[in-house]
Amino acid sequence: MITLHNVSKRFGSFEAIESVSLSIKSGEIYGIIGASGAGKSTLLRLMNFIEKPDAGDVIIGDETLNHMRGKRIRQVRQSVAMIFQGYNLVGNKTVYDNVAVPLELAKVPKHDHEERVLESLRFVGLETLKDQYPGQLSGGQKQRVAIARAIVNQPTVLLCDEPTSSLDPNTTAEVLEVLQRINRAFGVTIVIVSHEMDVIKSVCERVTVMAGGRVYDTVEIEPTGVGKMEQSAEGFVERLKSGGEHHDT
Numbered sequence: 001m002i003t004l005h006n007v008s009k010r011f012g013s014f015e016a017i018e019s020v021s022l023s024i025k026s027g028e029i030y031g032i033i034g035a036s037g038a039g040k041s042t043l044l045r046l047m048n049f050i051e052k053p054d055a056g057d058v059i060i061g062d063e064t065l066n067h068m069r070g071k072r073i074r075q076v077r078q079s080v081a082m083i084f085q086g087y088n089l090v091g092n093k094t095v096y097d098n099v100a101v102p103l104e105l106a107k108v109p110k111h112d113h114e115e116r117v118l119e120s121l122r123f124v125g126l127e128t129l130k131d132q133y134p135g136q137l138s139g140g141q142k143q144r145v146a147i148a149r150a151i152v153n154q155p156t157v158l159l160c161d162e163p164t165s166s167l168d169p170n171t172t173a174e175v176l177e178v179l180q181r182i183n184r185a186f187g188v189t190i191v192i193v194s195h196e197m198d199v200i201k202s203v204c205e206r207v208t209v210m211a212g213g214r215v216y217d218t219v220e221i222e223p224t225g226v227g228k229m230e231q232s233a234e235g236f237v238e239r240l241k242s243g244g245e246h247h248d249t
């Protein structure tokens with residue numbers, strides 16, 4: 001579904017991503033963890049071409065993004081939605097209008113907007129808040145609006161950059177539960193970047209550990225389920241180093 005092949009990315013003379021290769025299967029929930037500055041967000045932004053690689057290939061489905069031009073890149077990027085730690089909602093638009101933004105950008109006919117926006121809001125359990133403004137919502141509600149906006153154009157991939165890092169444990173579980181339902185209901189491939197191992201372990205089937213712009217390892221894990229989140233990233237990485245986790249090579 002998403003393949004990175006020897007991808008590198010520099011910012012000036014600093015090599016943020018060094019020859020990274022990984023392959024994410026269609027329909028899986030995939031985690032990327034690592035310390036601050038390890039290159040996790042850059043890696044995610046390479047997956048929808050917000051950042052362009054200096055070397056290597058980014059392949060979505062069977063199409064190599066860096067061989068595509070203009071309109072086709074925009075089409076493929078529409079199938080890859082993204083949510084962020086800071087939600088990125090438009091403060092002076094209502095919940096409804098925020099969710100409608102991708103439909104406007106994709107030039108979906110106006111008469112289809114209402115049904116699709118309300119369907120997305122219903123899916124995240126926020127239909128009744130459609131006329132509120134972001135400033136009136138809790139953090140968890142804001143992230144669920146961002147998720148509704150991300151799925152309104154029926155993406156095949158959802159990239160999540162620290163989606164729960166600003167949230168308390170209960171709200172974190174709510175947001176992860178919504179992501180898991182999206183994955184199960186629509187088969188959307190989900191990639192979650194987080195520095196919180198308990199978040200990754202609760203829903204992800206495979207996890208790549210990043211360190212210093214490189215892949216340290218990729219391991220298969222048995223998701224513990226939302227609500228049973230207690231393990232620290234440090235403990236996980238230590239066990240990995242001592243050979244205590246099942247490796248997927």
Ligand SMILES: Nc1ncnc2c1ncn2[C@@H]1O[C@H](COP(=O)(O)OP(=O)(O)OP(=O)(O)O)[C@@H](O)[C@H]1O
Pocket residue numbers: 011016034035036037038039040041042043195
């Ligand atoms: N646009 C940019 N210009 C210059 N340096 C950048 C840019 N984006 C990222 N970097 C640098 O690349 C490195 C990796 O950044 P990235 O945000 O991908 O790390 P991260 O693992 O997501 O860390 P964090 O969890 O702190 O966000 C960092 O050293 C960062 O300062």
